[in-house]
Amino acid sequence: MTTSADQPLDTSLDASLPIPMDPPVQVSDQPLDDQHFATGLPADPPRRRIRSVSRGLLSLVRPGQWPKNLLVVPLALFDAQGAPRGLLAGTAWAVVLFTLASSLVYVLNDLYDRHRDRLHPTKRHRPIASGQVGVPTAVAYGALLALVLTGAALYGPVTDWWPIAVYLCLNTAYSRGLKHVPLLDVFVVAAGFALRAIQGYLAGGTAIxxxxxxxxxxxxxxxxxxxxxxxxxxxxxxxxxxxxxxxxxxxxxxxxxxxxxxxxxxxxxxxxxxxxxxxxxxxxxxxxxxxxxxxxxxxxxxxxxxxxxxxxxxxxxxxxxxxxxxxxxxxxxxxxxxxx
CATH class of the missing domain: 1.20.120 (Four Helix Bundle (Hemerythrin (Met), subunit A))
Structure with missing residues (x-):
């Protein structure tokens, strides 16, 4: 007579029982603290969240790309026909204006491309695509940049700023569709640098x-x-x-x-x-x-x-x-x- 201890253990799985599965990881347009709340995970302390969002906002405007403005706009300084009064101040202000304009373009571009960026091995780490900065926060940030840019253009020492307006229009069209058209995609980006140079000449009052x-x-x-x-x-x-x-x-x-x-x-x-x-x-x-x-x-x-x-x-x-x-x-x- 065999006891229950002598009987072999039944290790087979009962097909009728549900097998627990981990829920799929989803990235939403919510900022990180909202995602923590939605998933039931403990939220970060307020100071840490603020620092994280602040770093994300700084990364969103890509300060590593700002030297592009320094490399192109000051070309007007090489004019050999005589430097008019206010050349340095006007050229420096043109650098500031294009830095603000390009920062606004980066924010808009990342907003438009956030779904596509999430599928890219590198771009998925961008602030909006990764959820570090929420969409409402990014929209408000872009509106603030647009407001500062408008004020700087209207009340600054540079009075002729049509290249910046053309630059913003071109890059809006680029973000909305021209970036997907071969040849036009590279020519639009290159035109943005030519507009920087034109703005530098206009700001400094030198001949183009x-x-x-x-x-x-x-x-x-x-x-x-x-x-x-x-x-x-x-x-x-x-x-x-x-x-x-x-x-x-x-x-x-x-x-x-x-x-x-x-x-x-x-x-x-x-x-x-x-x-x-x-x-x-x-x-x-x-x-x-x-x-x-x-x-x-x-x-x-x-x-x-x-x-x-x-x-x-x-x-x-x-x-x-x-x-x-x-x-x-x-x-x-x-x-x-x-x-x-």
């Missing part, structure tokens, strides 16, 4: 140099096309619909074309803006720097697989930084000698 604008536009195309190439080689075309209209070979041809246009038009601008007898010195001295800087960028793009962050290349690559400093010394000395 057409060759400089062409050079800025083509140089920005080089960087943007290089960024698209990097995106294709690293992540494919699934995360950005416009990439389906490109191929790596096609982008290589466009980058080479725009690189040549950039160098030539910049040298033509020197011929137009640098007065005699230092014109030849400026052109001959700038040629090796311009060619080396472009060659270095292409090396980083094609050989080392860079190009994803053009601003980082310009500010952190040692060869590029040293080249830029020596080139600036040459041009600065030439322009100083021209004035005196």
């Amino acid at each position: 140099h057409s060759w400089m604008l062409v050079s800025v536009f083509s140089l920005c195309l080089v960087f943007i096309l290089g960024k698209r190439r990097h995106e294709m080689t690293v992540g494919g075309v699934s995360h950005r619909p416009a990439l389906r209209g490109y191929s790596v070979q096609f982008l290589d041809h466009l980058i080479a074309l725009c690189a040549g246009v950039t160098v030539i038009t910049f040298l033509l601008n020197l011929q137009e803006s640098v007065g005699a007898p230092y014109t030849d010195l400026a052109i001959l001295g700038s040629t090796p720097f311009a060619l080396f800087a472009m060659a270095r960028y292409l090396q980083l793009l094609h050989v080392q697989g860079g190009g994803g962050e053009p601003t980082r290349i310009l500010l952190r690559d040692r060869a590029m930084v040293v080249t830029s400093l020596l080139w600036a010394l040459l041009l600065g000395g030439t322009l100083l000698a021209t004035h005196h």
Whole structure:
């Protein structure tokens, strides 16, 4: 006779019993404290929540991209025909205006793209996509930026600010659909940098140099096309619909074309803006720097697989930084000698 202890244990699962499953993780448009409340998890202390949202709001306007305004707007300072009174103040104010405008554009772009960003391996960590900043908070933040920008434009020392208005219109159309149209997506972004340069000339009261604008536009195309190439080689075309209209070979041809246009038009601008007898010195001295800087960028793009962050290349690559400093010394000395 066997006892119950001698009987084998029945380890089979009863199919009639429900199997507990973990609930799916969902990311909503609520801020983090609301999500904690909805899921029953303890909310963070108020101070920690405030710090988290504050960091998210700062990250939302992408301060790492602000140097773009510093690299383009002050081009008006290189005018060799004489600096009018208020040039520095006007140019600095133009930098402030475009920093506010670009920050507003970043907020709007992240609001529009929050659902798509959640599916991207990197962009899903952006403040709105990750839930660090709620949609109502982001909308209020964008409204505040728009209000500050309007006040700065209307009551600041810069009276002619139509490039900023065009920039905002273009980027609104870009966020709403143009970003998905091949070629138009890169040309709209490059136009934003040309508008920065125009605003710098208008703010400083200096004459607009057409060759400089062409050079800025083509140089920005080089960087943007290089960024698209990097995106294709690293992540494919699934995360950005416009990439389906490109191929790596096609982008290589466009980058080479725009690189040549950039160098030539910049040298033509020197011929137009640098007065005699230092014109030849400026052109001959700038040629090796311009060619080396472009060659270095292409090396980083094609050989080392860079190009994803053009601003980082310009500010952190040692060869590029040293080249830029020596080139600036040459041009600065030439322009100083021209004035005196």
